[in-house]
Amino acid sequence: MAPAADRQGFWGAPTSTLDWCEENYVVSFYIAEFWNTVSNLIMILPPIYGALQTLKNGLEVRYVLSFLGLAAVGVGSWCFHMTLQYEMQLLDELPMIYSCCVFVYCLYECFKQDSAVNYLPVALLLFFSIIVTVVYLLWQEPVFHQVMYAVLVAFLVFRSVFIVTWVYPWLRALCYTSLSIFLLGFVLWNVDNIACDSLRATRQKLPPVVGAVTQLHAWWHILTGLGSYLHILLSLQIRTTYLKYRPKVKFLCGVWPVLCVESQKTS
Numbered sequence: 001m002a003p004a005a006d007r008q009g010f011w012g013a014p015t016s017t018l019d020w021c022e023e024n025y026v027v028s029f030y031i032a033e034f035w036n037t038v039s040n041l042i043m044i045l046p047p048i049y050g051a052l053q054t055l056k057n058g059l060e061v062r063y064v065l066s067f068l069g070l071a072a073v074g075v076g077s078w079c080f081h082m083t084l085q086y087e088m089q090l091l092d093e094l095p096m097i098y099s100c101c102v103f104v105y106c107l108y109e110c111f112k113q114d115s116a117v118n119y120l121p122v123a124l125l126l127f128f129s130i131i132v133t134v135v136y137l138l139w140q141e142p143v144f145h146q147v148m149y150a151v152l153v154a155f156l157v158f159r160s161v162f163i164v165t166w167v168y169p170w171l172r173a174l175c176y177t178s179l180s181i182f183l184l185g186f187v188l189w190n191v192d193n194i195a196c197d198s199l200r201a202t203r204q205k206l207p208p209v210v211g212a213v214t215q216l217h218a219w220w221h222i223l224t225g226l227g228s229y230l231h232i233l234l235s236l237q238i239r240t241t242y243l244k245y246r247p248k249v250k251f252l253c254g255v256w257p258v259l260c261v262e263s264q265k266t267s
Contacts, residue, residue: 014084017140020217021196023203024084036081039218043074043225046256050232057261059240060115062106066232069099070225077221090137093145097132100152101125103231107159110239153182156231163238171234174249178230185223192216233259 009025011032020036027034051067076091105125109118132148157179164175192199192215203211212218233249236259240247246262 011083011085015086016080016084016089017086018089018142019084020081021192021199022081022215022217023200027208031082032084033081033217035212035215035218036221037078039215039221040074040078040081040225042222043077043228044071046225046229047071047074047232049252050229050258053258054236059236059261062102062109063232063236063239065102066099066106066235069095069102070228070232073099074221074225093142094133094136096149097145097152098129100149100156101129103228103235104152104155104159106232106235106239107156107163110163110235111242114243160231160234168238168241171237174230174234174237178227178234180227181223181230182227185220185227188216188223189220192220230257233257 007023007025009028009032010030014024014032020033022033022036024032031037047067047070051064051071054063054067072095073092076088076093076095079088080092082088105121108121109116112118132145136145136148160175160179164172199214199216203214206214237247237249240259240261248260249257250260252258
């Protein structure tokens with residue numbers, strides 16, 4: 001992770017167990033990692049719109065919670081990178097587990113009756129969340145959190161690929177697009193961790209705006225935010241197709257994908 005030679009700012013010395021490669025308090029005295037902070041907007045604003053659209057369409061609350069869960073991760077990540085305080089780190093990392101549990105429930109319960117709730121997976125996912133939370137609070141090891149998050153993501157990947165391979169093959173493009181974007185973000189996250197010294201040295205030779213492009217952890221936020229958003233759209237399209245609605249992905253202002261669902265079901 002980042003060397004300890006960063007300058008001090010409004011929030012004082014970092015207390016988090018992680019300090020990323022972006023130099024602290026370079027852009028703003030009030031924001032520790034400026035680009036890592038503002039890049040979270042993609043995980044806040046579009047999911048809020050998605051939640052409102054889901055409510056407007058009268059769809060199931062689980063998908064409203066999916067969008068709001070992603071927005072909560074964005075807010076937590078904003079607070080973490082803005083302050084680099086341990087409490088804000090928890091506000092970032094724990095909602096990643098909770099929201100991913102909601103994603104898992106939605107995708108594994110997509111072929112059930114309208115508004116049906118299966119309490120067994122709810123109980124199992126709740127138990128998993130509690131165990132991860134308690135262990136992580138007692139054992140402040142980021143790798144543990146990353147492994148638990150990866151387990152949940154693996155469940156989502158396997159389930160998604162199964163559905164678009166054997167059930168709804170016409171959704172492959174959306175599925176593989178979301179997974180590829182998320183994977184690219186994961187690759188950049190690792191490069192940012194491994195090649196931090198080289199990235200910082202390169203950044204110092206570039207104009208500030210150009211150097212911002214080398215903030216790979218910020219790209220992780222952008223790409224995983226988009227990939228997660230597209231995954232929710234995929235899950236919602238699978239669900240509404242099963243319930244015999246007429247879902248269709250459209251582009252807001254010709255740019256941002258949204259799912260439009262006709263209120264009338266097909267016969």
